[in-house]
Amino acid sequence: MKLHYQILIIGGGNAGLSAASQLLHKNRNLDIAIIEPSEKHYYQPAWTLVGAGVYDINNTERKEADFIPRGAEWIKDAVATFQPEQNQVTCASGTAYSYDVLLVAPGIQLDWQKIKGFKETLGKNNVTSNYAFDVAPYTWELIKNFEGGTAVFTNPSTPVKCGGAPHKIMYLACDYWRKKGILDKCDVHYISGAGVIFGVKEYAATLAGIVSRNRIKTHFASNTVEIDGGKQVVYYESKDAEGNVVRNDMKFDMCHAVPPQSAPDFVKNSPLADANNPLGYVEVDKNTMQHSRFPNIFACGDCTNAPCSKTGAAIRKQVPVVVKNILSMLAGKRLSAQYDGYSACPIPTEYGKLMLAEFDYSNTPKMTFPFNQAIPRWTMWILKRYILPWLYWNRILTGRA
Ligand SMILES: Cc1cc2nc3c(=O)[nH]c(=O)nc-3n(C[C@H](O)[C@H](O)[C@H](O)COP(=O)(O)OP(=O)(O)OC[C@H]3O[C@@H](n4cnc5c(N)ncnc54)[C@H](O)[C@@H]3O)c2cc1C
Missing domain, CATH: 3.50.50.60 (FAD/NAD(P)-binding domain)
Structure with missing residues (x-):
């Protein structure tokens, strides 16, 4: 039984799967495992549309197995404790795994x-x-x-x-x-x-x-x-x-x-948690996403104390940064990639109209499109209703967007 990996990822959600896929696109020979207890993966952003009667809940659930990238190993277990001084995590089953680099991405509780x-x-x-x-x-x-x-x-x-x-x-x-x-x-x-x-x-x-x-x-x-x-x-x-x-x-x-x-309890009660944050998020440098005290640990997604809005949109910008910085660390290079706090919140204001709010750490609008996104539009509704779900399953989880 293999108990050591070059890169160990905790959580096969939006952040964990995207990061694993992007890492493997950069280098097929990386030795990666994802620890994830759930058989199912959910596209949570569509739950708003489900509640509004315009999206089938069954289309928000897929098999986790179908999205574990080729080349990564899936360890079907839940992490229970961290031993960062030993570069090790221990799972609920009692099995301990060690790593060269750890990526923490178990979401929010x-x-x-x-x-x-x-x-x-x-x-x-x-x-x-x-x-x-x-x-x-x-x-x-x-x-x-x-x-x-x-x-x-x-x-x-x-x-x-x-x-x-x-x-x-x-x-x-x-x-x-x-x-x-x-x-x-x-x-x-x-x-x-x-x-x-x-x-x-x-x-x-x-x-x-x-x-x-x-x-x-x-x-x-x-x-x-x-x-x-x-x-x-x-x-x-x-x-x-x-x-x-x-x-x-x-x-x-x-x-x-x-x-x-708040952060999942096993994170909150661990040495990785930010002691100054009562909600127990993983303490990271908000730009490099590297742990503030354990240099070979990174985190991304909803579990971190980075003061950004907790969204899949934020993850889409965090993951390339984390991937680049993990690869730099493995190559013994300086970490050069920086996340600017970008996040987006697609807010439907009525059926058929949506305001795509995009912004960064300074709460400054960061509009992608060449029009005023503060005005709700039909095109942005189409983006949320049809384009983003497709992008999620076909491009984001597969590390291509
Ligand atoms: C109602 C709703 C609406 C939303 N709307 C939007 C939106 O419009 N736009 C947007 O960008 N975002 C939206 N989001 C937010 C988005 O879904 C999350 O930000 C995103 O899923 C977070 O990704 P993550 O990988 O951090 O966590 P998740 O995707 O939640 O994945 C965490 C994974 O970690 C696993 N895990 C948990 N505990 C352990 C453990 N002990 N060991 C190992 N693995 C573990 C879980 O099983 C899970 O698979 C919405 C969310 C909700 C609920």
């Missing part, structure tokens, strides 16, 4: 339990979340069958994967209800732990218009702490003028909620 009652009521009592494969179709059931009343959409105070996803679905729901002729009977609330609708002002201005057009009532700096499914009440905390924490409640007829998120 959904902390459902941090909202009391959420997990117990998820998928029933009109409580849903596009953040779970099994439940995203229920979002569409609720939106489609809604006849008016109070609709609550929540966003936690932690960073989440795809910061736009908690509110994207709200704009689509409002548009659906407008077309159904019931929006006047809908009292829509957005309860968000963030202080603003979106961190980049050029795009936030567009969203402010959408919020106002739909008469959405926003509650910023408000942290959802409990969902009582039986009573259909959401509880959230905010601060009063004196800075005291106040507990509020709101009765709902439907609730789309998003769990707080």
